[in-house]
Amino acid sequence: MTTATRTAGGAPRLQRSNAAWALSDARVLIKRYVNHIARQPDEIITAVMIPTSMMLLFRFMLGGGAVDVGGTAYVDYLVPGVLTVGVTLIAVSTTSGVYMDMQEGFVDRLRSMQTMAVAVVVGHVVAAVLRAVISLTALFALAFLIGFRPKANVLQWLGAIGVLLLFAFAVAWIAVLLGQIAKSSAGASGLALILTFLPYTSNIFAPTDTISTGLRTFVEHQPLTAVIDSVRALLLDQPVGNSVWLAVLWWGGITALVIPVSARKFRRRYS
Amino acid sequence: MGGSYAIDISGLRKSFGDVEVLKGVDLKVVQGSMLALLGPNGAGKTTIVKILSTLTAPSGGTVSVNGFDVGRQSDDVRGSIGVVNQFMALDFVHTGRENLVMMGRLHRIGTRAAHRRSEELLEQFDLNDAADRPVLTYSGGMRRRLDLAISLIAAPSILLLDEPTTGLDPRSRIGMWAAIEGLLADGTTILLTTQYLEEADRLADQVAVIDEGRIIAHGTAAELKRRVGEERMELTFAAADDYAKACLAIAGEEALCDAEKQTIGLPADNTNRLIAVLGRIEQSGVDVGSLALAKPTLDDVFLTLTERATPVSATLEGEGVK
Numbered sequence: 001m002t003t004a005t006r007t008a009g010g011a012p013r014l015q016r017s018n019a020a021w022a023l024s025d026a027r028v029l030i031k032r033y034v035n036h037i038a039r040q041p042d043e044i045i046t047a048v049m050i051p052t053s054m055m056l057l058f059r060f061m062l063g064g065g066a067v068d069v070g071g072t073a074y075v076d077y078l079v080p081g082v083l084t085v086g087v088t089l090i091a092v093s094t095t096s097g098v099y100m101d102m103q104e105g106f107v108d109r110l111r112s113m114q115t116m117a118v119a120v121v122v123g124h125v126v127a128a129v130l131r132a133v134i135s136l137t138a139l140f141a142l143a144f145l146i147g148f149r150p151k152a153n154v155l156q157w158l159g160a161i162g163v164l165l166l167f168a169f170a171v172a173w174i175a176v177l178l179g180q181i182a183k184s185s186a187g188a189s190g191l192a193l194i195l196t197f198l199p200y201t202s203n204i205f206a207p208t209d210t211i212s213t214g215l216r217t218f219v220e221h222q223p224l225t226a227v228i229d230s231v232r233a234l235l236l237d238q239p240v241g242n243s244v245w246l247a248v249l250w251w252g253g254i255t256a257l258v259i260p261v262s263a264r265k266f267r268r269r270y271s
Numbered sequence: 272m273g274g275s276y277a278i279d280i281s282g283l284r285k286s287f288g289d290v291e292v293l294k295g296v297d298l299k300v301v302q303g304s305m306l307a308l309l310g311p312n313g314a315g316k317t318t319i320v321k322i323l324s325t326l327t328a329p330s331g332g333t334v335s336v337n338g339f340d341v342g343r344q345s346d347d348v349r350g351s352i353g354v355v356n357q358f359m360a361l362d363f364v365h366t367g368r369e370n371l372v373m374m375g376r377l378h379r380i381g382t383r384a385a386h387r388r389s390e391e392l393l394e395q396f397d398l399n400d401a402a403d404r405p406v407l408t409y410s411g412g413m414r415r416r417l418d419l420a421i422s423l424i425a426a427p428s429i430l431l432l433d434e435p436t437t438g439l440d441p442r443s444r445i446g447m448w449a450a451i452e453g454l455l456a457d458g459t460t461i462l463l464t465t466q467y468l469e470e471a472d473r474l475a476d477q478v479a480v481i482d483e484g485r486i487i488a489h490g491t492a493a494e495l496k497r498r499v500g501e502e503r504m505e506l507t508f509a510a511a512d513d514y515a516k517a518c519l520a521i522a523g524e525e526a527l528c529d530a531e532k533q534t535i536g537l538p539a540d541n542t543n544r545l546i547a548v549l550g551r552i553e554q555s556g557v558d559v560g561s562l563a564l565a566k567p568t569l570d571d572v573f574l575t576l577t578e579r580a581t582p583v584s585a586t587l588e589g590e591g592v593k
Contacts, residue, residue, distance in 0.1 A: 032362065032373060105357075109374075
């Protein structure tokens, strides 16, 4: 039986190792989604605008002494929490992007090619982390303008940035999974919004002392509070306690859970 | 010629849960030829394309593409085919050229070859002027042509086209047909699914009609049309009385009197005969409301082949004449 591939007028496939091709596939798709950031600037602008207005609003409304944050300037207390809002808002465009790729046949097209289709997910995660970095950079810049004065040394800075990036990485994977399980376009945005709501049930704007016991237990132990606590302590040169380890355990653990589930869901659509 | 079919499907079954979508399909496509798979929505056309493109696993039967089994040698199958799905998988914020190069690189033909092939295809599909504009600005016809061009970036020997002209205006459809005919002339094997008899007629060497998961007819387009019947002249009357009188006047002629719709259908393949019959109706003094030419449509094919109802054209195509 002859099975020679016809290549008349076309291009034969190059010989490279599977790993080299998988890397090449990932690079091409990372480029696709990174390009989307620049070509659909409204998405990143929206994702930055919300925490920006939040920062300005709370800084100037409550910053005059309306909230007792125990000795630190209110703006210094506020900024770390708003940074996490910036990170969660990145999820919205990741979730809807993944949903569209699944629905509009892009993923199916890749699955009918020799491409490593899961590179789509890699591309989305890298672009999501990059959007988070852009958003965080803009928010840090604004924070300094309105009086944010951290007291961290280099190591503490690196630690805070590390925690925020780990958080962004975890959020990106959760957003991907939400895009995979969404049943409709509106559902995709809705699911992502649940994620963006998480920061509001934390100690982002004020200490938790005055919250009723039941809610307070949740607020103090939900995974996002660990991120805010650790970033705040690191940047303001306060005792970190176990907050950094808690943040790493929470979000490292969540990522370790989400990645295999997402990969499995991705494969399952074959049958 | 046992192993030389580009596509060889036998006894193919596919169930989703309790629903059996394909109930034993046999199809063979000779290398370098085109088969049109004609059928209504839900007949199983897209499922067949999905199985051929390794997206869905068969529940039973054997399927080989370019001599490779879709299950055991799926990667070799993927290296042999180009696929155009019903939903175009284009990146709207990227330009036509960028879409082509990206898909070329994902087809693993190398960056340089991807650029060279993109140039050729932009030229071939008349997309040169729009090459560096975002796809968002393309018309429906241009998007379809780009989608087809993308499926050809790695020069596949077998092309699977799932309803490539659905939703296109007539002019863009003719453009797509010309492009597909060019590919066939170059020696590409093509399997095309369509809901349009006209499309199957125009393009394909062989036509297979699928309905409810079974191939109900298979042959050349001419053979198929012979089974369905040729063009008909359809007469509609203003009054019930006129219809009855006209029917009586042409008694003994080859005509289809539909009492329910109050129409008369006459064979239109013999013009002299047709004029003579029309003359007899005119002499009977009735008032003919309107005339229309009715071509055999997909409805006719199904009504005829499945005998679910009386073979009377339900749909009229062509210009109504008052």
